[in-house]
Amino acid sequence: MRDEILVDIQHLSKLYPVETGFFTRTNLFVHAVSDLNLQIYRGESVGLVGESGCGKTTTGKLLVRLIDPTEGKIAFHAEDGVVDVATLRGKALKRFRRNVQMIFQDPYESLNPRMTIYDTVAEPLDVQGIGTLPEREERVAELLETVGLTPASSFMFRYPHELSGGQRQRVAIARALVVEPTFVVADEPTSMLDVSVRTGVMQLMQELAEKLGVTYLYITHDLAVARYMCQRIAVMYLGKMVELAETEELLHHPQHPYTRALLSAVPVPDPTYKRKPMEIKGGISKPINPPPRCRFYERCPIADDFCRDNDHPPLEDKGGNHFVACYKV
Amino acid sequence: MRDKVLEVKNLTMHYTTRKGPVYAVDDVSFYVGRGESVGLVGESGCGKTSIAISLLKLLPDNAEILSGQILLDGVDLVPLSEDEMRRFRWRRISMVFQAAMNALNPVYTVEEQIIEAMQQHMPHLSDEEMHARVDQLFELVGLDPAFKNQYPHQYSGGMRQRAVIAMALSCEPDLIIADEPTTALDVIVQDQLLKRIREIQEQLNMAMIYISHDIAVIAEVSDRVGVMYAGHLVEMASTEAIFHHPVHPYTMGLMSAFPSIVGPKRELTTLPGEPPDLLNPPPGCRFHPRCHYATSICREKTPEFVEYEEDHYVACWHPGGEG
Numbered sequence: 286m287r288d289e290i291l292v293d294i295q296h297l298s299k300l301y302p303v304e305t306g307f308f309t310r311t312n313l314f315v316h317a318v319s320d321l322n323l324q325i326y327r328g329e330s331v332g333l334v335g336e337s338g339c340g341k342t343t344t345g346k347l348l349v350r351l352i353d354p355t356e357g358k359i360a361f362h363a364e365d366g367v368v369d370v371a372t373l374r375g376k377a378l379k380r381f382r383r384n385v386q387m388i389f390q391d392p393y394e395s396l397n398p399r400m401t402i403y404d405t406v407a408e409p410l411d412v413q414g415i416g417t418l419p420e421r422e423e424r425v426a427e428l429l430e431t432v433g434l435t436p437a438s439s440f441m442f443r444y445p446h447e448l449s450g451g452q453r454q455r456v457a458i459a460r461a462l463v464v465e466p467t468f469v470v471a472d473e474p475t476s477m478l479d480v481s482v483r484t485g486v487m488q489l490m491q492e493l494a495e496k497l498g499v500t501y502l503y504i505t506h507d508l509a510v511a512r513y514m515c516q517r518i519a520v521m522y523l524g525k526m527v528e529l530a531e532t533e534e535l536l537h538h539p540q541h542p543y544t545r546a547l548l549s550a551v552p553v554p555d556p557t558y559k560r561k562p563m564e565i566k567g568g569i570s571k572p573i574n575p576p577p578r579c580r581f582y583e584r585c586p587i588a589d590d591f592c593r594d595n596d597h598p599p600l601e602d603k604g605g606n607h608f609v610a611c612y613k614v
Numbered sequence: 615m616r617d618k619v620l621e622v623k624n625l626t627m628h629y630t631t632r633k634g635p636v637y638a639v640d641d642v643s644f645y646v647g648r649g650e651s652v653g654l655v656g657e658s659g660c661g662k663t664s665i666a667i668s669l670l671k672l673l674p675d676n677a678e679i680l681s682g683q684i685l686l687d688g689v690d691l692v693p694l695s696e697d698e699m700r701r702f703r704w705r706r707i708s709m710v711f712q713a714a715m716n717a718l719n720p721v722y723t724v725e726e727q728i729i730e731a732m733q734q735h736m737p738h739l740s741d742e743e744m745h746a747r748v749d750q751l752f753e754l755v756g757l758d759p760a761f762k763n764q765y766p767h768q769y770s771g772g773m774r775q776r777a778v779i780a781m782a783l784s785c786e787p788d789l790i791i792a793d794e795p796t797t798a799l800d801v802i803v804q805d806q807l808l809k810r811i812r813e814i815q816e817q818l819n820m821a822m823i824y825i826s827h828d829i830a831v832i833a834e835v836s837d838r839v840g841v842m843y844a845g846h847l848v849e850m851a852s853t854e855a856i857f858h859h860p861v862h863p864y865t866m867g868l869m870s871a872f873p874s875i876v877g878p879k880r881e882l883t884t885l886p887g888e889p890p891d892l893l894n895p896p897p898g899c900r901f902h903p904r905c906h907y908a909t910s911i912c913r914e915k916t917p918e919f920v921e922y923e924e925d926h927y928v929a930c931w932h933p934g935g936e937g
Contacts, residue, residue, distance in 0.1 A: 552805070
């Protein structure tokens with residue numbers, strides 16, 4: 286399963302101009318995503334974790350082509366050949382949308398309040414011109430049952446405001462999966478949900494991945510959730526990927542000083558557990574025209590002159606497919 | 615029995631809505647010892663913030679305390695008028711809200727706002743003493759006093775939350791209520807702030823009620839924990855007991871549904887269903903439609919909140935899943 290590449294991201298960058306005056310041309314840019322390289326294999330779930338503003342959502346939007354990259358290539362290996370996501374247009378883009386879908390964080394905002402659940406879930410079929418009306422009805426009913434909204438007939442003609450947050454997120458999942466995509470970008474799909482409801486949605490997403498052969502890019506700030514959802518985890522810091530490894534390897538043997546700080550800061554639901562203290566300096570800043578050196582330099586507890594005088598370290602395999610971007614490990 | 619700063623007895627409050635009354639806090643009783651940190655945990659809509667605003671009597675127009683007592687050092691706050699209540703707020707009992715930006719006035723510097731609170735409640739202090747106290751408070755919450763003359767928008771999210779905590783501490787209250795103070799923050803900033811809150815609370819020997827939906831955060835800051843479900847307090851015990859020997863089926867479910875990054879990766883269990891609509895709560899125990907152990911009595915009678923073991927209270931007909 287780990288041999289067939291589905292998405293191959295090469296040197297992906299996204300720069301946003303900083304708004305200044307109306308008449309002044311800006312030469313300041315936020316480097317939201319900077320030279321990102323990642324291979325996602327068919328059938329796996331990759332977690333993208335990091336703090337707010339690290340570029341994880343921007344990466345997700347680039348992969349489904351909701352925004353255009355500034356630089357770089359995203360090769361998507363569809364069944365009928367490889368396409369470069371960055372240059373798709375017209376019919377090819379529409380065909381791509383059948384393969385790739387996104388689930389958003391907030392089920393209160395991602396569903397149209399004036400559309401019934403049936404219309405919401407059936408809309409992608411309509412856009413893609415899939416099936417006849419009776420076929421669509423049957424498909425939507427079947428999928429609503431699959432995502433746990435049973436009996437489907439009692440949900441089909443209701444509106445989003447009649448549903449709870451957990452039910453809405455299930456509708457959003459059904460809508461993303463109705464066209465049978467191969468790749469789904471899920472952006473914090475459970476972070477708005479309460480604990481007692483969240484686990485059910487997490488399990489549903491895993492079951493569907495196995496049943497329908499979906500590959501996920503799972504974006505989250507919560508490492509504990511990523512542990513349960515993903516086989517591999519990539520850690521981002523200010524637009525750069527700093528570490529990438531198998532989930533348990535990353536959690537038990539983090540190597541990048543940022544990953545170590547992040548892991549040691551996660552509260553643990555056990556009052557007898559004592560976390561290893563790890564102090565890093567200051568708070569996060571915005572990557573506006575950052576110097577070429579390591580982005581973590583200012584806060585790093587182990588940085589030295591070499592880190593200051595050289596470019597951002599490359600992401601290197603430190604053995605056993607554990608990739609780290611740091612000169613000091 | 616330890617010295618109690620706050621004792622809440624059978625507190626019931628409701629909101630009047632167009633669709634009928636919503637009993638957000640229903641017959642809730644608990645206490646907070648002097649210098650103790652009590653965590654209140656529950657999901658959205660379970661009534662935890664409603665308890666906080668009831669204790670301070672900062673109720674919106676459509677809310678009303680129907681019955682019960684809120685005893686602060688033996689004085690019942692429920693019958694007090696707004697003027698009388700104002701003497702208690704800040705000085706005796708203060709609050710840190712989740713949205714720090716809304717708690718700060720954007721047109722005054724942070725120092726001016728803290729001094730204003732002190733002028734109201736600690737008029738015996740001179741100007742010099744107040745300025746010196748602002749410096750002390752800044753250092754206490756881990757802010758550089760050099761920033762005290764800046765405006766809230768010049769602060770980062772974590773700094774604002776620290777400033778709000780400094781303000782809440784300014785009049786040396788006996789009890790501080792913190793409602794999700796770190797929820798909007800990133801983990802590293804949250805971690806630094808949690809440590810600081812815990813240190814201050816222990817150092818000043820101040821009582822604290824810490825409200826959160828996140829049981830991992832609650833585990834870090836609390837001596838005792840109360841678990842709320844649909845307007846009821848369903849279980850309350852030492853943090854250790856709540857996390858290692860919970861007896862209410864809801865607490866048990868919550869613990870095994872919560873993922874952790876440490877320890878072996880265990881199977882997460884799911885609680886069936888969803889929390890009830892408080893406009894139309896189920897009869898009997900409000901958790902019974904989602905409970906594995908529910909029997910006919912659970913559907914008919916609301917269980918009382920009783921002592922199960924020493925200082926371990928639970929409202930359940932079948933605590934621990936037993937008959």
